[in-house]
Amino acid sequence: xxxxxxxxxxxxxxxxxxxxxxxxxxxxxxxxxxxxxxxxxxxxxxxxxxxxxxxxxxxxxxxxxxxxxxxxxxxxxxxxxxxxxxxxxxxxxxxxxxxxxxxxxxxxxxxxxxxxxxxxxxxxxxxxxxxxxxxxxxxxxxxxxxxxxxxxxxxxxxxxxxxxxxxxxxxxxxxxxxxxxxxxxxxxxxxxxxxxxxxxxxxxxxxxxxxxxxxxxxxxxxxxxxxxxxxxxxxxxxxxxxxxxxxxxxxxxxxxxxxxxxxxxxxxxxxxxxxxxxxxxxxxxxxxxxxxxxxxxx
Amino acid sequence: xxxxxxxxxxxxxxxxxxxxxxxxxxxxxxxxxxxxxxxxxxxxxxxxxxxxxxxxxxxxxxxxxxxxxxxxxxxxxxxxxxxxxxxxxxxxxxxxxxxxxxxxxxxxxxxxxxxxxxxxxxxxxxxxxxxxxxxxxxxxxxxxxxxxxxxxxxxxxxxxxxxxxxxxxxxxxxxxxxxxxxxxxxxxxxxxxxxxxxxxxxxxxxxxxxxxxxxxxxxxxxxxxxxxxxxxxxxxxxxxxxxxxxxxxxxxxxxxxxxxxxxxxxxx
Numbered sequence: 001x002x003x004x005x006x007x008x009x010x011x012x013x014x015x016x017x018x019x020x021x022x023x024x025x026x027x028x029x030x031x032x033x034x035x036x037x038x039x040x041x042x043x044x045x046x047x048x049x050x051x052x053x054x055x056x057x058x059x060x061x062x063x064x065x066x067x068x069x070x071x072x073x074x075x076x077x078x079x080x081x082x083x084x085x086x087x088x089x090x091x092x093x094x095x096x097x098x099x100x101x102x103x104x105x106x107x108x109x110x111x112x113x114x115x116x117x118x119x120x121x122x123x124x125x126x127x128x129x130x131x132x133x134x135x136x137x138x139x140x141x142x143x144x145x146x147x148x149x150x151x152x153x154x155x156x157x158x159x160x161x162x163x164x165x166x167x168x169x170x171x172x173x174x175x176x177x178x179x180x181x182x183x184x185x186x187x188x189x190x191x192x193x194x195x196x197x198x199x200x201x202x203x204x205x206x207x208x209x210x211x212x213x214x215x216x217x218x219x220x221x222x223x224x225x226x227x228x229x230x231x232x233x234x235x236x237x238x239x240x241x242x243x244x245x246x247x248x249x250x251x252x253x254x255x256x257x258x259x260x261x262x263x264x265x266x267x268x269x270x271x272x273x274x275x276x277x278x279x280x281x282x283x284x285x286x287x288x289x290x291x292x293x294x295x296x297x298x
Numbered sequence: 299x300x301x302x303x304x305x306x307x308x309x310x311x312x313x314x315x316x317x318x319x320x321x322x323x324x325x326x327x328x329x330x331x332x333x334x335x336x337x338x339x340x341x342x343x344x345x346x347x348x349x350x351x352x353x354x355x356x357x358x359x360x361x362x363x364x365x366x367x368x369x370x371x372x373x374x375x376x377x378x379x380x381x382x383x384x385x386x387x388x389x390x391x392x393x394x395x396x397x398x399x400x401x402x403x404x405x406x407x408x409x410x411x412x413x414x415x416x417x418x419x420x421x422x423x424x425x426x427x428x429x430x431x432x433x434x435x436x437x438x439x440x441x442x443x444x445x446x447x448x449x450x451x452x453x454x455x456x457x458x459x460x461x462x463x464x465x466x467x468x469x470x471x472x473x474x475x476x477x478x479x480x481x482x483x484x485x486x487x488x489x490x491x492x493x494x495x496x497x498x499x500x501x502x503x504x505x506x507x508x509x510x511x512x513x514x515x516x517x518x519x520x521x522x523x524x525x526x527x528x529x530x531x532x533x534x535x536x537x538x539x540x541x542x543x544x545x546x547x548x549x550x551x552x553x554x555x556x557x558x559x560x561x562x563x564x565x566x
Contacts, residue, residue, distance in 0.1 A: 051566060055406075055564070055566065058410055059409070060405075060406060060409055060410070060563070060564040060566075061563045061564070062561055062563055079414075080412050080413055080414035080417070081412065082412075083410060083411060083412040083413075084412040086410075088410045090406055090407075090410075090566075091566075092403075094402065094403035094404050094406065095404060096310075096402075096404055097402075098310070107302065107306060108407075108411065110302035111300070111302055111303075111411035111413055112411075112412060
């Protein structure tokens with residue numbers, strides 16, 4: 001994990017980017033920078049504005065203010081040149097139902113310069129995709145595989161991924177992550193948007209956190225993890241007196257059962273658990289909303 | 299202009315083109331093939347024409363020559379069967395050529411390729427124009443062949459040219475209106491009813507306007523009024539001013555449509 005090949009320059013610079021839908025705010029003053037060769041996470045709950053930010057950067061939505069620069073080009077005005085070097089994987093895949101996968105991929109390749117068409121078969125084998133099947137007959141997961149292939153077929157310098165693993169089974173998710181690591185080793189910058197924290201943890205060294213259309217933090221993943229609240233549920237072997245570890249809050253107890261929320265170093269928590277005789281212990285990853293509440297409470 | 303997109307658009311519409319081409323060819327052949335039988339009935343038809351109310355005959359563009367020459371017969375049906383049908387095909391294609399990508403949510407795929415919205419727009423309009431010209435050209439060729447086959451006397455090809463000339467520019471006008479409508483009306487709406495209403499409605503409006511002096515003003519509202527689709531004025535020149543005006547209107551509609559398209563938010 002985290003095999004990034006980062007150089008000092010910025011591949012993506014977004015500054016005060018805003019998009020409104022009439023009176024409703026889509027995103028507001030979104031700013032972040034992604035270094036060349038970095039795998040950068042973009043995390044937030046559903047409806048936080050992740051897709052709106054991506055779609056505005058890609059020119060699908062008209063920005064109401066701010067700027068976005070990718071590989072030194074203005075993404076809002078030079079998008080057509082820029083997209084020659086960008087691979088985009090959307091969260092929801094909608095293709096031409098009358099085509100089969102091969103036709104779709106060849107059609108997509110036709111927009112780019114010097115595409116190696118043999119990659120279509122190579123990648124289809126890797127992802128177990130039947131290229132003869134009509135798009136209309138493909139499952140959501142298979143459409144996603146087709147989308148993955150089209151996003152890398154022209155060997156882009158920057159990959160923009162929006163909820164890339166939705167619809168993929170665990171085996172395909174692992175193949176996908178392996179492919180991303182290989183692409184990143186070749187120097188590809190990856191912008192990885194997801195609402196699944198564990199994916200961001202696995203792939204990224206830094207992430208921007210977005211909530212209600214605004215960036216609430218741009219953090220190293222390590223810092224994000226330390227701020228991450230865990231839900232702890234334990235069953236003591238017998239009713240016992242205990243002192244909660246530092247960082248525990250919202251304690252609830254019932255006989256020999258205890259639950260609380262914990263923010264802090266995981267080793268401290270494990271030491272505390274080890275010092276008690278327990279029948280059971282469960283550590284749960286909190287939902288994203290709880291993590292964001294942590295940011296606001298601090 | 300992007301040729302990858304242009305080719306795909308032609309391929310995507312080829313089934314529809316073949317269906318509509320068959321319909322238009324069918325009607326053209328049917329109208330021209332009936333003529334010899336009508337001509338044989340000669341006098342009895344002339345008597346029948348006398349019994350048709352003068353207003354209706356004027357509205358339908360019928361006069362003494364109508365059924366005595368193949369061109370007259372062709373011109374009677376040209377507006378209602380040929381131009382309206384061709385225009386329904388080209389205009390309905392125009393209403394979906396851009397908006398279908400939005401309705402089917404494939405616009406996200408297309409507009410994240412390295413192609414500008416201007417290139418997408420021009421490629422799609424070029425393919426629309428190709429389809430329109432193809433169906434019109436095939437109709438014209440079929441008409442020429444079957445007029446030759448079924449003619450009973452010499453043909454004034456200048457008259458034929460004037461009919462086709464008017465038809466071509468009317469088709470261009472309706473097609474541009476179709477592109478414009480697709481940009482100002484939600485892509486989720488089916489515009490086929492509106493397309494039929496506009497093409498057939500303006501034809502009827504012109505026919506009503508021509509039927510009496512009291513309703514003459516109605517014909518000014520119809521583009522059919524500005525092209526002579528009858529054979530009653532042999533030797534009259536082609537209507538270049540009307541054609542030029544149509545081209546200006548088409549250009550304005552297409553430029554406005556592009557301005558709307560270039561600023562459009564593409565929904566996910």
